[in-house]
Amino acid sequence: MSTLNCDLLVLGSGIAGQTAATHAAEAGLNVILAEKTAALGGSTVMSGGWFAFSGTEEQRAAGVDDSAELFLRDMQEVGEYRNDPALLHAYLDHQDETYRWLKEHGVVFREVEISSGQSAKRGHNTAITDVMATLHDQFAAAGGTTLLEHRATKLLTDADGRVTGTRLSGPKGDSEVTARFGVVLATGGFSRGTELLNIFAPGQLQAIPFGGRGNTGDGLRMAWKLGADMADMSFISGTYGSHPETGEVHELLTAYYVGAIIVNKGGRRFIDESLSYKTLGAAVLHEEDGLGVQIFDARVRALSHRGIPLKDMDTLEEKGHVFRADTLAELAELADVDPDTLEQTVARYNDVATRGGDDEVGRASLCNGVGELVPIEQAPFYAYPAKSLMTTTYCGVKTSAHAEVITVEGESIPGLYAIGEVVGGFHGAAYMTGSSLGKGAVFGLIVAQQAAQRAALAAHTPSGVGA
Ligand SMILES: Cc1cc2nc3c(=O)[nH]c(=O)nc-3n(C[C@H](O)[C@H](O)[C@H](O)COP(=O)(O)OP(=O)(O)OC[C@H]3O[C@@H](n4cnc5c(N)ncnc54)[C@H](O)[C@@H]3O)c2cc1C
Numbered sequence: 001m002s003t004l005n006c007d008l009l010v011l012g013s014g015i016a017g018q019t020a021a022t023h024a025a026e027a028g029l030n031v032i033l034a035e036k037t038a039a040l041g042g043s044t045v046m047s048g049g050w051f052a053f054s055g056t057e058e059q060r061a062a063g064v065d066d067s068a069e070l071f072l073r074d075m076q077e078v079g080e081y082r083n084d085p086a087l088l089h090a091y092l093d094h095q096d097e098t099y100r101w102l103k104e105h106g107v108v109f110r111e112v113e114i115s116s117g118q119s120a121k122r123g124h125n126t127a128i129t130d131v132m133a134t135l136h137d138q139f140a141a142a143g144g145t146t147l148l149e150h151r152a153t154k155l156l157t158d159a160d161g162r163v164t165g166t167r168l169s170g171p172k173g174d175s176e177v178t179a180r181f182g183v184v185l186a187t188g189g190f191s192r193g194t195e196l197l198n199i200f201a202p203g204q205l206q207a208i209p210f211g212g213r214g215n216t217g218d219g220l221r222m223a224w225k226l227g228a229d230m231a232d233m234s235f236i237s238g239t240y241g242s243h244p245e246t247g248e249v250h251e252l253l254t255a256y257y258v259g260a261i262i263v264n265k266g267g268r269r270f271i272d273e274s275l276s277y278k279t280l281g282a283a284v285l286h287e288e289d290g291l292g293v294q295i296f297d298a299r300v301r302a303l304s305h306r307g308i309p310l311k312d313m314d315t316l317e318e319k320g321h322v323f324r325a326d327t328l329a330e331l332a333e334l335a336d337v338d339p340d341t342l343e344q345t346v347a348r349y350n351d352v353a354t355r356g357g358d359d360e361v362g363r364a365s366l367c368n369g370v371g372e373l374v375p376i377e378q379a380p381f382y383a384y385p386a387k388s389l390m391t392t393t394y395c396g397v398k399t400s401a402h403a404e405v406i407t408v409e410g411e412s413i414p415g416l417y418a419i420g421e422v423v424g425g426f427h428g429a430a431y432m433t434g435s436s437l438g439k440g441a442v443f444g445l446i447v448a449q450q451a452a453q454r455a456a457l458a459a460h461t462p463s464g465v466g467a
Helices: 015-026 057-061 068-078 085-104 128-141 194-200 202-206 218-225 277-284 313-318 328-335 339-355 435-459
Strands: 002-006 008-011 031-034 050-052 111-113 123-125 145-147 151-157 163-170 173-179 183-185 239-242 261-263 292-297 323-325 381-390 404-406 412-418
Touching: 002 031, 008 015, 008 163, 008 173, 015 031, 015 128, 015 435, 031 173, 050 435, 068 085, 085 435, 128 145, 151 173, 151 218, 163 183, 163 412, 183 218, 194 202, 202 381, 218 412, 239 277, 261 339, 277 292, 277 381, 292 328, 313 381, 323 328, 328 339, 328 381
Parallel strands: 002 173, 008 031, 008 183, 031 145, 183 412
Antiparallel strands: 050 123, 111 123, 151 163, 163 173, 239 381, 261 292, 292 381, 323 381, 404 412
16 A cells, blocks of 8 residues: 655545645645645535634724624524633634735735625635635645645554554555654534434434535544544534525525525525524424425615625525515515414514514514615515525534544544534534634634644654654
8 A cells, every 4th residue: 555654644625625735835845735626625625615804804894893702602692602712712813814814815805895794794704716716826836746636545553542644545546655754634514414414413314415425424434433522413413594406505595684585485494594504404403394485675685785695685586596576465466374363463564664563583683683674665575485404514523722623532632633614612502604614614713724834843853753
Protein backbone atom coordinates (compact mmCIF):
# COMPACT_ATOMS: atom_id res chain seq x y z
CA MET A 1 0.00 0.00 0.00
CA SER A 2 1.41 3.43 -0.93
CA THR A 3 2.09 5.94 1.83
CA LEU A 4 2.22 9.72 1.68
CA ASN A 5 3.61 11.91 4.45
CA CYS A 6 2.59 15.44 5.31
CA ASP A 7 2.46 17.95 8.16
CA LEU A 8 -1.30 18.36 8.29
CA LEU A 9 -3.97 16.11 6.79
CA VAL A 10 -7.36 17.75 6.28
CA LEU A 11 -10.33 15.50 5.50
CA GLY A 12 -13.14 17.29 3.66
CA SER A 13 -13.09 20.33 1.37
CA GLY A 14 -15.98 22.48 2.66
CA ILE A 15 -15.49 25.87 4.27
CA ALA A 16 -13.98 24.34 7.42
CA GLY A 17 -11.46 22.09 5.69
CA GLN A 18 -10.60 24.58 2.97
CA THR A 19 -9.99 27.43 5.43
CA ALA A 20 -7.76 25.19 7.56
CA ALA A 21 -5.89 23.84 4.55
CA THR A 22 -5.31 27.24 2.94
CA HIS A 23 -4.21 28.92 6.15
CA ALA A 24 -1.88 26.06 7.12
CA ALA A 25 -0.34 25.87 3.64
CA GLU A 26 0.24 29.63 3.67
CA ALA A 27 1.94 29.22 7.06
CA GLY A 28 4.44 26.93 5.36
CA LEU A 29 3.05 23.51 6.30
CA ASN A 30 2.98 20.62 3.89
CA VAL A 31 -0.79 20.06 3.72
CA ILE A 32 -2.86 17.31 2.08
CA LEU A 33 -6.56 17.97 1.55
CA ALA A 34 -8.45 14.71 0.93
CA GLU A 35 -11.99 14.89 -0.45
CA LYS A 36 -14.26 11.88 -0.76
CA THR A 37 -16.25 13.00 -3.79
CA ALA A 38 -15.14 14.04 -7.26
CA ALA A 39 -16.02 17.69 -6.55
CA LEU A 40 -14.78 20.20 -3.99
CA GLY A 41 -16.99 22.06 -1.54
CA GLY A 42 -19.49 19.68 0.12
CA SER A 43 -22.60 21.36 1.55
CA THR A 44 -20.75 24.65 1.58
CA VAL A 45 -21.09 25.20 -2.16
CA MET A 46 -24.83 24.41 -1.97
CA SER A 47 -25.38 26.90 0.83
CA GLY A 48 -26.87 30.37 0.91
CA GLY A 49 -23.45 31.88 1.53
CA TRP A 50 -24.38 33.78 4.71
CA PHE A 51 -21.70 34.31 7.38
CA ALA A 52 -22.60 35.62 10.86
CA PHE A 53 -20.17 38.24 12.17
CA SER A 54 -20.69 41.22 14.44
CA GLY A 55 -18.90 44.57 14.54
CA THR A 56 -18.04 44.59 10.83
CA GLU A 57 -17.42 47.44 8.41
CA GLU A 58 -20.49 46.38 6.41
CA GLN A 59 -22.69 46.59 9.51
CA ARG A 60 -21.33 50.02 10.37
CA ALA A 61 -21.93 51.24 6.81
CA ALA A 62 -25.53 49.99 7.04
CA GLY A 63 -26.05 51.65 10.45
CA VAL A 64 -26.50 48.31 12.22
CA ASP A 65 -26.07 48.33 15.98
CA ASP A 66 -24.57 44.97 16.93
CA SER A 67 -21.96 43.60 19.30
CA ALA A 68 -20.26 40.39 20.39
CA GLU A 69 -22.39 40.49 23.56
CA LEU A 70 -25.63 40.61 21.57
CA PHE A 71 -24.34 37.88 19.26
CA LEU A 72 -23.58 35.69 22.30
CA ARG A 73 -27.01 36.30 23.81
CA ASP A 74 -28.75 35.45 20.53
CA MET A 75 -26.72 32.24 20.12
CA GLN A 76 -27.58 31.16 23.65
CA GLU A 77 -31.25 32.05 23.36
CA VAL A 78 -31.72 30.30 20.03
CA GLY A 79 -29.67 27.36 21.33
CA GLU A 80 -31.75 27.30 24.54
CA TYR A 81 -28.52 27.65 26.55
CA ARG A 82 -27.46 24.14 25.52
CA ASN A 83 -24.44 25.46 23.58
CA ASP A 84 -20.92 24.99 24.94
CA PRO A 85 -19.82 28.46 26.16
CA ALA A 86 -16.15 27.66 25.43
CA LEU A 87 -16.92 27.15 21.73
CA LEU A 88 -19.06 30.29 21.56
CA HIS A 89 -16.35 32.39 23.21
CA ALA A 90 -13.72 30.96 20.88
CA TYR A 91 -15.90 32.02 17.94
CA LEU A 92 -16.46 35.51 19.25
CA ASP A 93 -12.79 35.96 20.16
CA HIS A 94 -11.69 34.96 16.64
CA GLN A 95 -14.53 36.30 14.48
CA ASP A 96 -12.87 39.61 13.69
CA GLU A 97 -9.60 37.98 12.68
CA THR A 98 -11.49 35.45 10.54
CA TYR A 99 -13.65 38.10 8.87
CA ARG A 100 -10.49 40.06 8.00
CA TRP A 101 -8.67 36.94 6.79
CA LEU A 102 -11.58 36.15 4.46
CA LYS A 103 -11.58 39.69 3.10
CA GLU A 104 -7.81 39.59 2.60
CA HIS A 105 -8.42 36.41 0.61
CA GLY A 106 -10.81 38.20 -1.72
CA VAL A 107 -14.16 37.50 -0.07
CA VAL A 108 -16.77 40.19 -0.72
CA PHE A 109 -19.65 40.55 1.73
CA ARG A 110 -22.25 41.91 -0.66
CA GLU A 111 -25.28 42.23 1.60
CA VAL A 112 -26.03 42.46 5.34
CA GLU A 113 -29.39 41.13 6.47
CA ILE A 114 -31.28 39.81 9.47
CA SER A 115 -32.26 36.15 9.49
CA SER A 116 -33.01 33.11 11.64
CA GLY A 117 -32.03 33.57 15.28
CA GLN A 118 -30.59 37.07 14.85
CA SER A 119 -31.80 40.19 16.62
CA ALA A 120 -29.62 42.48 14.48
CA LYS A 121 -28.69 42.39 10.80
CA ARG A 122 -25.75 39.99 11.16
CA GLY A 123 -25.92 37.77 8.09
CA HIS A 124 -23.16 38.74 5.62
CA ASN A 125 -23.86 37.30 2.19
CA THR A 126 -21.18 36.03 -0.20
CA ALA A 127 -21.12 34.36 -3.61
CA ILE A 128 -20.09 31.14 -1.89
CA THR A 129 -18.95 29.15 -4.94
CA ASP A 130 -16.56 31.98 -5.85
CA VAL A 131 -15.31 32.11 -2.24
CA MET A 132 -14.51 28.41 -2.24
CA ALA A 133 -12.87 28.45 -5.67
CA THR A 134 -10.66 31.35 -4.61
CA LEU A 135 -9.63 29.75 -1.32
CA HIS A 136 -8.77 26.54 -3.13
CA ASP A 137 -6.70 28.38 -5.75
CA GLN A 138 -4.80 30.05 -2.93
CA PHE A 139 -4.25 26.67 -1.28
CA ALA A 140 -2.79 25.27 -4.51
CA ALA A 141 -0.65 28.38 -4.99
CA ALA A 142 0.78 27.88 -1.49
CA GLY A 143 1.85 24.35 -2.43
CA GLY A 144 -1.06 22.36 -0.98
CA THR A 145 -1.94 18.94 -2.40
CA THR A 146 -5.55 17.98 -3.15
CA LEU A 147 -6.71 14.37 -3.46
CA LEU A 148 -10.19 14.17 -4.98
CA GLU A 149 -12.19 10.94 -4.77
CA HIS A 150 -10.18 9.91 -1.72
CA ARG A 151 -12.39 8.83 1.13
CA ALA A 152 -10.88 8.49 4.60
CA THR A 153 -11.97 5.11 5.92
CA LYS A 154 -9.94 4.62 9.08
CA LEU A 155 -7.89 6.69 11.51
CA LEU A 156 -4.40 5.29 12.14
CA THR A 157 -3.01 5.38 15.67
CA ASP A 158 0.34 4.60 17.27
CA ALA A 159 0.93 2.49 20.38
CA ASP A 160 0.11 5.49 22.64
CA GLY A 161 -3.25 6.10 20.99
CA ARG A 162 -2.06 9.18 19.07
CA VAL A 163 -3.74 9.63 15.70
CA THR A 164 -0.94 9.56 13.16
CA GLY A 165 -2.79 9.46 9.87
CA THR A 166 -5.58 7.96 7.84
CA ARG A 167 -6.29 5.18 5.45
CA LEU A 168 -7.78 6.47 2.22
CA SER A 169 -9.80 4.66 -0.38
CA GLY A 170 -9.26 6.15 -3.84
CA PRO A 171 -9.69 5.36 -7.54
CA LYS A 172 -6.42 3.38 -7.53
CA GLY A 173 -7.16 1.45 -4.35
CA ASP A 174 -6.19 1.98 -0.73
CA SER A 175 -3.36 4.17 0.49
CA GLU A 176 -2.20 5.68 3.76
CA VAL A 177 -1.31 9.22 4.70
CA THR A 178 0.63 10.08 7.83
CA ALA A 179 0.53 13.58 9.27
CA ARG A 180 3.09 14.91 11.76
CA PHE A 181 1.03 17.75 13.19
CA GLY A 182 -2.50 16.48 13.12
CA VAL A 183 -5.42 14.95 11.28
CA VAL A 184 -8.36 17.30 10.91
CA LEU A 185 -11.88 15.94 10.50
CA ALA A 186 -13.76 18.47 8.37
CA THR A 187 -16.09 15.89 6.91
CA GLY A 188 -19.35 17.80 7.42
CA GLY A 189 -22.62 16.56 8.83
CA PHE A 190 -24.73 13.55 7.90
CA SER A 191 -27.71 15.09 6.12
CA ARG A 192 -27.25 12.28 3.53
CA GLY A 193 -26.45 9.66 6.16
CA THR A 194 -29.58 7.56 6.29
CA GLU A 195 -28.05 5.08 8.74
CA LEU A 196 -27.07 7.75 11.27
CA LEU A 197 -30.35 9.62 10.82
CA ASN A 198 -32.10 6.34 11.56
CA ILE A 199 -30.18 6.11 14.84
CA PHE A 200 -30.40 9.70 16.04
CA ALA A 201 -33.43 11.28 14.36
CA PRO A 202 -35.60 8.78 12.46
CA GLY A 203 -38.50 11.25 12.34
CA GLN A 204 -36.37 13.60 10.25
CA LEU A 205 -36.17 11.10 7.38
CA GLN A 206 -39.44 12.66 6.18
CA ALA A 207 -37.61 15.88 5.33
CA ILE A 208 -36.36 16.35 1.75
CA PRO A 209 -32.78 14.93 1.60
CA PHE A 210 -30.23 17.61 0.75
CA GLY A 211 -26.64 18.70 1.47
CA GLY A 212 -23.31 17.48 0.13
CA ARG A 213 -23.39 14.07 -1.56
CA GLY A 214 -20.50 12.85 0.59
CA ASN A 215 -22.05 13.96 3.88
CA THR A 216 -22.88 10.61 5.37
CA GLY A 217 -21.11 10.97 8.73
CA ASP A 218 -17.78 9.24 8.02
CA GLY A 219 -15.81 11.57 10.29
CA LEU A 220 -18.24 11.14 13.14
CA ARG A 221 -18.05 7.37 12.87
CA MET A 222 -14.24 7.30 12.76
CA ALA A 223 -13.98 9.53 15.85
CA TRP A 224 -16.75 7.55 17.57
CA LYS A 225 -14.70 4.40 17.13
CA LEU A 226 -11.85 6.06 19.04
CA GLY A 227 -14.15 7.01 21.92
CA ALA A 228 -15.19 10.54 20.97
CA ASP A 229 -18.00 12.09 22.97
CA MET A 230 -20.94 13.68 21.15
CA ALA A 231 -23.21 16.67 21.61
CA ASP A 232 -26.53 18.03 20.30
CA MET A 233 -27.54 14.70 18.74
CA SER A 234 -31.18 15.14 19.80
CA PHE A 235 -31.60 18.52 18.06
CA ILE A 236 -31.32 17.41 14.45
CA SER A 237 -33.91 19.16 12.35
CA GLY A 238 -34.45 20.02 8.73
CA THR A 239 -34.78 23.67 7.72
CA TYR A 240 -38.26 24.91 6.87
CA GLY A 241 -38.81 26.67 3.59
CA SER A 242 -38.24 24.62 0.44
CA HIS A 243 -40.69 23.77 -2.33
CA PRO A 244 -41.64 20.06 -2.48
CA GLU A 245 -40.02 19.85 -5.93
CA THR A 246 -36.71 21.31 -4.82
CA GLY A 247 -34.02 19.48 -6.76
CA GLU A 248 -30.26 19.78 -6.36
CA VAL A 249 -30.36 23.57 -6.47
CA HIS A 250 -30.63 25.60 -3.25
CA GLU A 251 -34.20 26.83 -2.85
CA LEU A 252 -35.10 28.15 0.57
CA LEU A 253 -37.45 31.11 1.02
CA THR A 254 -37.91 32.95 4.31
CA ALA A 255 -40.72 35.36 3.35
CA TYR A 256 -42.03 34.80 6.90
CA TYR A 257 -39.16 36.87 8.34
CA VAL A 258 -40.41 39.90 6.38
CA GLY A 259 -44.15 39.49 6.90
CA ALA A 260 -45.57 36.21 5.56
CA ILE A 261 -47.49 33.78 7.73
CA ILE A 262 -47.32 29.99 7.39
CA VAL A 263 -50.51 27.90 7.18
CA ASN A 264 -51.16 24.20 6.80
CA LYS A 265 -53.43 22.70 4.14
CA GLY A 266 -56.35 23.32 6.46
CA GLY A 267 -55.58 27.05 6.30
CA ARG A 268 -54.46 27.27 9.95
CA ARG A 269 -51.24 28.66 11.39
CA PHE A 270 -49.37 26.20 13.58
CA ILE A 271 -46.20 27.92 14.85
CA ASP A 272 -44.77 31.33 15.69
CA GLU A 273 -43.17 32.18 12.34
CA SER A 274 -40.50 34.43 13.91
CA LEU A 275 -38.65 31.43 15.40
CA SER A 276 -35.50 29.77 14.01
CA TYR A 277 -36.21 28.00 10.73
CA LYS A 278 -34.84 24.80 12.30
CA THR A 279 -37.63 25.00 14.89
CA LEU A 280 -40.12 25.60 12.08
CA GLY A 281 -38.59 22.64 10.21
CA ALA A 282 -39.34 20.31 13.10
CA ALA A 283 -42.88 21.67 13.53
CA VAL A 284 -43.94 21.38 9.88
CA LEU A 285 -43.29 17.62 9.86
CA HIS A 286 -46.40 17.22 12.05
CA GLU A 287 -48.67 18.94 9.50
CA GLU A 288 -50.53 17.23 6.66
CA ASP A 289 -48.08 16.14 3.92
CA GLY A 290 -45.32 17.84 5.95
CA LEU A 291 -46.39 21.05 4.19
CA GLY A 292 -46.51 24.66 5.35
CA VAL A 293 -47.63 27.33 2.88
CA GLN A 294 -46.10 30.81 3.14
CA ILE A 295 -48.85 33.39 2.53
CA PHE A 296 -47.94 36.98 1.74
CA ASP A 297 -49.06 40.06 -0.12
CA ALA A 298 -47.68 42.56 -2.63
CA ARG A 299 -45.85 44.48 0.12
CA VAL A 300 -43.77 41.42 1.06
CA ARG A 301 -43.36 40.39 -2.60
CA ALA A 302 -41.75 43.78 -3.26
CA LEU A 303 -38.98 42.87 -0.79
CA SER A 304 -37.69 40.13 -3.07
CA HIS A 305 -34.02 40.36 -3.90
CA ARG A 306 -33.07 38.48 -7.03
CA GLY A 307 -29.98 36.31 -6.69
CA ILE A 308 -29.81 36.53 -2.89
CA PRO A 309 -30.60 33.17 -1.24
CA LEU A 310 -33.58 33.13 1.17
CA LYS A 311 -34.93 36.38 -0.35
CA ASP A 312 -35.31 35.61 -4.03
CA MET A 313 -39.06 35.46 -4.76
CA ASP A 314 -38.56 36.55 -8.38
CA THR A 315 -36.77 33.37 -9.41
CA LEU A 316 -39.17 31.14 -7.47
CA GLU A 317 -42.17 32.76 -9.15
CA GLU A 318 -40.54 32.31 -12.56
CA LYS A 319 -40.00 28.63 -11.71
CA GLY A 320 -43.73 28.33 -11.08
CA HIS A 321 -43.23 27.57 -7.39
CA VAL A 322 -45.00 30.73 -6.14
CA PHE A 323 -48.75 31.10 -6.75
CA ARG A 324 -50.33 34.53 -7.29
CA ALA A 325 -53.99 35.59 -7.17
CA ASP A 326 -56.06 38.74 -6.73
CA THR A 327 -58.00 37.39 -3.76
CA LEU A 328 -57.13 35.10 -0.86
CA ALA A 329 -59.94 32.73 -1.87
CA GLU A 330 -58.48 32.31 -5.38
CA LEU A 331 -55.00 31.90 -3.93
CA ALA A 332 -56.24 29.18 -1.59
CA GLU A 333 -57.72 27.25 -4.53
CA LEU A 334 -54.41 27.44 -6.43
CA ALA A 335 -52.35 26.32 -3.42
CA ASP A 336 -54.78 23.60 -2.34
CA VAL A 337 -55.47 25.27 1.02
CA ASP A 338 -58.91 25.48 2.67
CA PRO A 339 -60.22 28.87 1.38
CA ASP A 340 -62.67 29.83 4.14
CA THR A 341 -60.27 28.99 6.93
CA LEU A 342 -57.44 30.85 5.20
CA GLU A 343 -59.54 34.02 4.95
CA GLN A 344 -60.46 33.79 8.62
CA THR A 345 -56.85 33.11 9.63
CA VAL A 346 -55.55 36.13 7.70
CA ALA A 347 -58.35 38.32 9.11
CA ARG A 348 -57.40 37.38 12.69
CA TYR A 349 -53.68 37.97 11.97
CA ASN A 350 -54.43 41.36 10.38
CA ASP A 351 -56.51 42.32 13.39
CA VAL A 352 -53.59 41.62 15.77
CA ALA A 353 -51.16 43.36 13.40
CA THR A 354 -53.25 46.53 13.24
CA ARG A 355 -54.94 46.69 16.64
CA GLY A 356 -52.64 44.66 18.87
CA GLY A 357 -53.57 41.86 21.23
CA ASP A 358 -52.40 38.28 21.58
CA ASP A 359 -51.51 36.47 18.39
CA GLU A 360 -52.95 32.93 18.15
CA VAL A 361 -49.52 31.28 17.80
CA GLY A 362 -47.73 33.74 20.08
CA ARG A 363 -45.96 35.69 17.36
CA ALA A 364 -44.87 39.14 18.53
CA SER A 365 -42.29 40.09 15.88
CA LEU A 366 -41.25 39.36 12.31
CA CYS A 367 -37.92 37.71 13.12
CA ASN A 368 -36.52 36.74 16.49
CA GLY A 369 -37.92 39.73 18.42
CA VAL A 370 -37.30 42.30 15.68
CA GLY A 371 -39.86 43.98 13.39
CA GLU A 372 -43.54 44.73 13.91
CA LEU A 373 -46.27 42.57 12.42
CA VAL A 374 -47.74 44.02 9.22
CA PRO A 375 -51.21 43.06 7.90
CA ILE A 376 -51.48 40.92 4.78
CA GLU A 377 -53.87 43.10 2.78
CA GLN A 378 -52.32 44.45 -0.42
CA ALA A 379 -53.38 42.47 -3.51
CA PRO A 380 -52.15 40.51 -5.31
CA PHE A 381 -51.60 37.73 -2.80
CA TYR A 382 -48.95 35.01 -2.97
CA ALA A 383 -48.48 31.45 -1.71
CA TYR A 384 -45.28 29.42 -1.55
CA PRO A 385 -45.83 25.78 -0.50
CA ALA A 386 -42.78 24.52 1.37
CA LYS A 387 -41.43 21.57 3.31
CA SER A 388 -38.55 20.86 5.63
CA LEU A 389 -35.20 20.41 3.86
CA MET A 390 -32.58 18.16 5.49
CA THR A 391 -29.69 20.51 4.85
CA THR A 392 -27.56 20.04 7.92
CA THR A 393 -27.26 18.07 11.14
CA TYR A 394 -25.35 20.48 13.42
CA CYS A 395 -24.38 17.86 15.95
CA GLY A 396 -21.46 15.53 16.37
CA VAL A 397 -18.15 15.09 18.11
CA LYS A 398 -17.27 17.14 21.15
CA THR A 399 -14.21 19.33 20.85
CA SER A 400 -12.27 21.77 22.96
CA ALA A 401 -12.05 25.44 21.99
CA HIS A 402 -8.82 24.45 20.19
CA ALA A 403 -10.71 21.88 18.08
CA GLU A 404 -9.19 18.86 19.87
CA VAL A 405 -11.58 15.90 19.80
CA ILE A 406 -12.72 15.00 23.34
CA THR A 407 -13.48 11.46 24.50
CA VAL A 408 -16.38 10.27 26.65
CA GLU A 409 -13.89 10.39 29.53
CA GLY A 410 -13.22 14.07 28.91
CA GLU A 411 -9.70 13.67 27.52
CA SER A 412 -8.45 14.89 24.18
CA ILE A 413 -7.47 12.33 21.55
CA PRO A 414 -3.87 13.26 20.67
CA GLY A 415 -3.39 14.16 17.03
CA LEU A 416 -7.11 14.36 16.20
CA TYR A 417 -8.98 17.61 15.53
CA ALA A 418 -12.49 18.36 14.27
CA ILE A 419 -13.98 21.51 12.77
CA GLY A 420 -17.16 22.53 10.96
CA GLU A 421 -20.42 20.64 10.84
CA VAL A 422 -18.97 17.37 12.16
CA VAL A 423 -18.67 19.09 15.55
CA GLY A 424 -21.48 19.15 18.13
CA GLY A 425 -22.06 21.54 21.01
CA PHE A 426 -21.76 24.85 19.21
CA HIS A 427 -25.37 25.52 18.22
CA GLY A 428 -27.35 23.81 20.98
CA ALA A 429 -31.08 23.38 20.36
CA ALA A 430 -31.45 25.42 17.16
CA TYR A 431 -29.49 27.50 14.68
CA MET A 432 -28.67 31.07 13.73
CA THR A 433 -28.21 31.82 10.02
CA GLY A 434 -24.58 32.27 9.10
CA SER A 435 -23.16 30.65 12.21
CA SER A 436 -22.23 27.44 10.40
CA LEU A 437 -20.16 28.91 7.57
CA GLY A 438 -18.86 31.29 10.25
CA LYS A 439 -17.79 28.52 12.60
CA GLY A 440 -16.25 26.54 9.73
CA ALA A 441 -14.01 29.49 8.90
CA VAL A 442 -13.30 30.48 12.52
CA PHE A 443 -12.31 27.00 13.68
CA GLY A 444 -10.53 26.33 10.40
CA LEU A 445 -8.28 29.25 11.21
CA ILE A 446 -7.84 28.14 14.82
CA VAL A 447 -6.86 24.58 13.90
CA ALA A 448 -4.38 25.78 11.27
CA GLN A 449 -2.77 28.23 13.68
CA GLN A 450 -2.41 25.50 16.30
CA ALA A 451 -0.82 23.15 13.78
CA ALA A 452 1.61 25.86 12.69
CA GLN A 453 2.55 26.40 16.35
CA ARG A 454 3.19 22.67 16.84
CA ALA A 455 5.35 22.67 13.73
CA ALA A 456 7.31 25.69 14.96
CA LEU A 457 7.81 24.04 18.35
CA ALA A 458 8.94 20.79 16.74
CA ALA A 459 11.48 22.68 14.66
CA HIS A 460 13.12 23.73 17.94
CA THR A 461 13.07 20.33 19.64
CA PRO A 462 15.81 17.74 19.05
CA SER A 463 13.42 14.94 17.99
CA GLY A 464 11.52 17.21 15.60
CA VAL A 465 8.26 15.48 16.51
CA GLY A 466 5.16 17.56 17.19
CA ALA A 467 3.73 17.70 20.68
C1 LIG B 1 -29.14 24.56 1.24
C2 LIG B 1 -28.21 24.95 2.34
C3 LIG B 1 -28.11 26.30 2.71
C4 LIG B 1 -27.26 26.67 3.75
N1 LIG B 1 -27.07 27.99 3.99
C5 LIG B 1 -26.19 28.37 4.94
C6 LIG B 1 -25.85 29.73 5.12
O1 LIG B 1 -26.26 30.60 4.36
N2 LIG B 1 -25.03 30.03 6.16
C7 LIG B 1 -24.49 29.09 7.00
O2 LIG B 1 -23.77 29.44 7.93
N3 LIG B 1 -24.75 27.78 6.79
C8 LIG B 1 -25.56 27.40 5.77
N4 LIG B 1 -25.77 26.09 5.54
C9 LIG B 1 -25.01 25.12 6.32
C10 LIG B 1 -23.56 25.13 5.86
O3 LIG B 1 -23.50 25.20 4.46
C11 LIG B 1 -22.84 23.86 6.34
O4 LIG B 1 -23.13 23.58 7.67
C12 LIG B 1 -21.33 24.09 6.16
O5 LIG B 1 -21.07 24.46 4.83
C13 LIG B 1 -20.56 22.85 6.55
O6 LIG B 1 -19.22 23.07 6.23
P1 LIG B 1 -18.17 21.92 6.48
O7 LIG B 1 -16.89 22.41 5.90
O8 LIG B 1 -18.20 21.50 7.89
O9 LIG B 1 -18.74 20.69 5.65
P2 LIG B 1 -19.09 20.50 4.07
O10 LIG B 1 -19.12 21.79 3.35
O11 LIG B 1 -20.28 19.68 4.02
O12 LIG B 1 -17.82 19.70 3.57
C14 LIG B 1 -17.54 18.41 4.06
C15 LIG B 1 -16.79 17.66 2.99
O13 LIG B 1 -16.23 16.48 3.55
C16 LIG B 1 -16.30 15.46 2.60
N5 LIG B 1 -16.17 14.16 3.25
C17 LIG B 1 -17.11 13.50 3.96
N6 LIG B 1 -16.61 12.33 4.40
C18 LIG B 1 -15.34 12.25 3.98
C19 LIG B 1 -14.32 11.27 4.09
N7 LIG B 1 -14.54 10.11 4.71
N8 LIG B 1 -13.11 11.52 3.52
C20 LIG B 1 -12.88 12.68 2.85
N9 LIG B 1 -13.82 13.63 2.68
C21 LIG B 1 -15.03 13.43 3.26
C22 LIG B 1 -17.64 15.68 1.94
O14 LIG B 1 -17.72 15.03 0.69
C23 LIG B 1 -17.67 17.20 1.84
O15 LIG B 1 -17.15 17.66 0.62
C24 LIG B 1 -26.55 25.68 4.47
C25 LIG B 1 -26.62 24.35 4.08
C26 LIG B 1 -27.40 23.98 3.00
C27 LIG B 1 -27.39 22.56 2.54
